[in-house]
Amino acid sequence: MTSSQIDPACIVRGVQHQSAYLWDYELPGILGADEDSAGYYLIAQPSTAMRTAITSATRLVTAVPPDIDALLQEISQRGIPILKQFARGGSQSRAELGLLLAVRFLQDAFRGVDRKIYLPVQSENCIHLLLPVDPYQGPFDLIRSALDAGAGTKRPDLLVFAIHFGNGNEPLALKITPVEVKFREDLRTTSLRVISDEDQNFVLVLREFLQQAESMGELLEKLWCNTAKSDLWETCRFALLAQCLDFAFRIYSDTKIHQMLPGEWAEKHQKVLEEVVNGRASISVNRKGRLLVFGGSSTTSIIDLDNDSLKDTVILHRDDAEVLLSGVGHLSTLAQRAVQLLDFSFPSCVPGIQEVSEQDQTATDSETAVPSATTPALEHLSLWGELLEEIPVKAFTSKAGALKENATSDNQAKEKFPRTLSQEIKSPVSPVPPVLREQVRNAFAGFVGNENAVNRVTKDLLRALIENPPHLSKNYLFTGQPSTGKTELARRMAIALGLPFVRLDGRSVGSRERLFDLVRGELGQQELAASEVGKQAGLPVMKYPPLVIFIDEVHLLPRSLQEGLLTMLEAADRTVTLSHQVAQVNSATFLFATTRTSDVDSAFRSRCTLIHLQEYNLEEVAEILQQKLLYDWPKEIYLEIARLGRGVPRIALQLAEELVTEITVSEHPEYSLHEHLEEVRKASDRDEIGLTSLDLDYLSLLEHENKPVGEQTLLNLLGTVDKDRVTGEVEPFLVRLGFLKLGGRGREITTEGRRYILQKRLR
Numbered sequence: 001m002t003s004s005q006i007d008p009a010c011i012v013r014g015v016q017h018q019s020a021y022l023w024d025y026e027l028p029g030i031l032g033a034d035e036d037s038a039g040y041y042l043i044a045q046p047s048t049a050m051r052t053a054i055t056s057a058t059r060l061v062t063a064v065p066p067d068i069d070a071l072l073q074e075i076s077q078r079g080i081p082i083l084k085q086f087a088r089g090g091s092q093s094r095a096e097l098g099l100l101l102a103v104r105f106l107q108d109a110f111r112g113v114d115r116k117i118y119l120p121v122q123s124e125n126c127i128h129l130l131l132p133v134d135p136y137q138g139p140f141d142l143i144r145s146a147l148d149a150g151a152g153t154k155r156p157d158l159l160v161f162a163i164h165f166g167n168g169n170e171p172l173a174l175k176i177t178p179v180e181v182k183f184r185e186d187l188r189t190t191s192l193r194v195i196s197d198e199d200q201n202f203v204l205v206l207r208e209f210l211q212q213a214e215s216m217g218e219l220l221e222k223l224w225c226n227t228a229k230s231d232l233w234e235t236c237r238f239a240l241l242a243q244c245l246d247f248a249f250r251i252y253s254d255t256k257i258h259q260m261l262p263g264e265w266a267e268k269h270q271k272v273l274e275e276v277v278n279g280r281a282s283i284s285v286n287r288k289g290r291l292l293v294f295g296g297s298s299t300t301s302i303i304d305l306d307n308d309s310l311k312d313t314v315i316l317h318r319d320d321a322e323v324l325l326s327g328v329g330h331l332s333t334l335a336q337r338a339v340q341l342l343d344f345s346f347p348s349c350v351p352g353i354q355e356v357s358e359q360d361q362t363a364t365d366s367e368t369a370v371p372s373a374t375t376p377a378l379e380h381l382s383l384w385g386e387l388l389e390e391i392p393v394k395a396f397t398s399k400a401g402a403l404k405e406n407a408t409s410d411n412q413a414k415e416k417f418p419r420t421l422s423q424e425i426k427s428p429v430s431p432v433p434p435v436l437r438e439q440v441r442n443a444f445a446g447f448v449g450n451e452n453a454v455n456r457v458t459k460d461l462l463r464a465l466i467e468n469p470p471h472l473s474k475n476y477l478f479t480g481q482p483s484t485g486k487t488e489l490a491r492r493m494a495i496a497l498g499l500p501f502v503r504l505d506g507r508s509v510g511s512r513e514r515l516f517d518l519v520r521g522e523l524g525q526q527e528l529a530a531s532e533v534g535k536q537a538g539l540p541v542m543k544y545p546p547l548v549i550f551i552d553e554v555h556l557l558p559r560s561l562q563e564g565l566l567t568m569l570e571a572a573d574r575t576v577t578l579s580h581q582v583a584q585v586n587s588a589t590f591l592f593a594t595t596r597t598s599d600v601d602s603a604f605r606s607r608c609t610l611i612h613l614q615e616y617n618l619e620e621v622a623e624i625l626q627q628k629l630l631y632d633w634p635k636e637i638y639l640e641i642a643r644l645g646r647g648v649p650r651i652a653l654q655l656a657e658e659l660v661t662e663i664t665v666s667e668h669p670e671y672s673l674h675e676h677l678e679e680v681r682k683a684s685d686r687d688e689i690g691l692t693s694l695d696l697d698y699l700s701l702l703e704h705e706n707k708p709v710g711e712q713t714l715l716n717l718l719g720t721v722d723k724d725r726v727t728g729e730v731e732p733f734l735v736r737l738g739f740l741k742l743g744g745r746g747r748e749i750t751t752e753g754r755r756y757i758l759q760k761r762l763r
Contacts, residue, residue: 009250011041012077019069020045021076023083027135027247042084046072049664050087056632057086057093060183061101061294061318062326071100074110078103079251080132098183099157102292103130104324105316106160106179106339109257111327118339121258125165126349127268129248130158133178133216139240140219147222147229156180156213156289161248162345163272172275176224177286177344178216182209184295203305204435206291206313210305213289221285234279241283242276288312290342294321300334302341314338436465443496446627449620450485450613453478457489457611461496464589469546470497472589475569477554477605479597480613481732483648486593487552489613494548497589500526502549506556512564513578519549536582546587554592555599562601569607595728615736616649618642624649629656637673644681646690646733655680687760689737694718698730699739699749699757708746 012022024042046054046068054072055065075083080103082096104111107119107130119128133140133155140155162175224241228234249269252258258265275281288306291313300317304310316324316335323329330336440461444454457476464472472493478486487503494501502522509515523529523545530542551557557565567573574586592608594600616624621642622635641659645652658680659673666676685692701717702709715723731747734740739753749757 006041007250008041008079008247009253011043012079012251013254015043015076018045021072021083022079022081023076023087024081025079025135044083046087047664048669049660053087053093053631053660056630057097058325059632060094060097060630062322064326064328066326070111075100077110077251077254077257078130079247081134094183095181098181098292098294101183101294101316101321101324102158102179102181105292105314105335106130106158106344108324115327116336118336119160119344121252122260123349125167126345127161127163127165127258127272128345128349129161129163129245129252131161131244131248133157133159136244140216143223143237143240144219147219156216159216159244160290160344161245162349164346164349165268165271171280171282172272173282173284173346174272174276175284175286175344175346176220177342178213178220178289180209180213180289180291182291182293182295184293206293206315207305209293210289210291210313213291214287214306215289217285217287217289221287224283225285238276238279242273245272245276286343290314290344292316300332300338302334302338310343311341314342431466432462436462439465439498440496443492447485447488447492448624448627449616450489453489453611453613457493461493464497469587470499471546471587472497473571475590475608476592476611477597477600477608478591478593478611478613480595481615482595482728483650484613484615485649486613487550489611490548490550490591490593493589493591494550497546497548499589500528500545500547502547504549504551506551506553509551509557509561511558511561512576515561515565516576516578516583519544519547523547530583533584537577539577539580539582541582541584543584543586544588546589548589548591549585550591550593552593553595554604555594555596559601562604566603566607569604615732616647618647621645621647621649621652625652625656628653631656631660633673637677640674640677644677644684644686644690646729647736648729655684658684690733694720694725695730695734696757696760698726699734699753702740702747702749703754703757708743708748710746714747 008025011025015021020043022041023044026039028039051068054068058065058071072083075086080099082099086093086096086100105118107117107121107128108115109117109121120126121128134157137155156178158179158181160177160179162177164173164175166172223237228237246269249265249272253262253265253269255262255265260268272281288308288310289312291305293313293315295318297315297317299315300320301313301315302311303313303315305313314335317332319329320331320335323331440458443461444458447454460472460474464470467473476490476493478489480486490503491501500523502519504515504518509518520530528545528547530544532540533543534541554562565576568576568583568585569590574584574588576583576585592600597605597610618639619642622638625638625641626635641655642652645655659677662676662680662683663673666679668675671679681688687696697718698714701714709717711723711727715726718726720726731740731742734753735742737752739750739756741748741750
């Protein structure tokens, strides 16, 4: 049967008797696309490894993990499909952890404990429901396109429904608020009296987050508040709203949650659907949306990001977050007032909705999350007001130009910082605003290894960011062995510039036309396109928007194509003549990567700045594993995985995932981590230092030949046509171990390699 034939309340509560939980679900297709598709509910009994991963994730907030089974039951009952991702643990579960904190903060009604609920499920003539947005992503995206409600598919995490049942002839009133949730440990607030550049950067990032909720708010206002396009739209738009509300009412139908008689709840459920479907409900939308931020903040703040005199953002102190997750202690004074101040409901629904009084703002006690008794919350809030006034809303019209708009204008910069070398040296102030320096630092946060390469590109990125538009005037060619971080470095450079990232592979590009077909395709997916700016030799001149074009394995481009792209790489030219257009790419940034520098055309190389990336050492690979996995494993386990993974992050991560699987399915729960890892090593056909059977066959052939062997001859002897694996994985690792020597006459085994092969035979 399809999921539409099952009451979700049966799923979220019925499976508890089997110690199982709702991990994920998908609603049946609606509104045109995939309308016949069946939905599903994914029910699972968590394994020990899943519980361990969730426990690890909670340690991002509290040192004392909560009862995991109770937590799973709560999330399952809420009908918010986050458990599947949450159980992956580590950094991948931050968004899910933030969503859990948010729903507890707004409406802590699903834990089965007597706690203060700041947005009550029912109060007097009012009901408040929370609904996840993700299950309705498809319909909303289709509607956005049909209503021409702005570009992009930004969406928040939650919708808050406030429902007021009028008295007498008053219509049913419905208020809808989109809410974006972020868990970001790198976002920090300060209680200093002087507004720092870090604070300004923080506000810029927050406003971009809030726009995700605002984008949905604008869509919902067009959909449910404005006049319908036709009678059919009138019917369908309210049918969708009724479906959303019906799902929410069923999730909340447990009497322990709504504290009403079953018949009374069913009556209100029916009343709401009737009024909505018949178009009699009075509907309003908090169009600007709301933002909840959890993570590394040292204060709790309630602020107005868009300067409309209404509070729209709450930044929760880490102590408040710990209270929400652990259930121990009390929220700070400001946190307790925050839900009311964000205006989710109607004045008569939540008693006490009003502006924060000076007494409320300055109140502190032993458990408050406000900075300190010497820094009252009133001062903290006024500081945020001063800071927000300094950063205009127009600074957020585009991602690429957001930070530049806030900086000194281009003309002012030229007047204040004349572009002569002698004057720049004498100038006591750099023309690079601190906020841009922070942007670049944030882009490379967590990047492991190759510090020299990062330091080298950082200076060029800072210079590029004060250009109009931001772009690198030089081309980079990253060289080095496979899996040394070339692609990741390119991706982070694009993030630092705030530009679209177009990643291509040399294998897929056979001509100039094909290259720009791929570029246009990638731009189209990001809703960008080239614009015609003139004619040249009868061909339209198409100007491409600022973007980063990265071509991996550039040595695989045909030599003729490498030569045909030389004009594109000339700083004074930046054009390519194609069969149907002249491509003008003077605002593009070009990055290339290769494992075979000698195979790249010399003229092509000469137009690029070469950056050589060193191979990772085992400590660096272990650090990468810890960052990505966040499992509470001893460091020696991470180092051992790095060693078995040949010092290659990609391979090491695969082994780590295999270790998680081994722990999950093993019939020997008494095994230690080392014993489980030993099982993984055997199953993956690796010896104690990471050599596979192909590596050993390679060494054995060289040892048997006892002379240098050419590449093709060696491939023939091995009986493999997988040249890339041999030259990209086997040979670099054997060279690194000191077992192989590459020379002009061919491949030759070293004394160390011969000794290792003999030892293997003697075992």
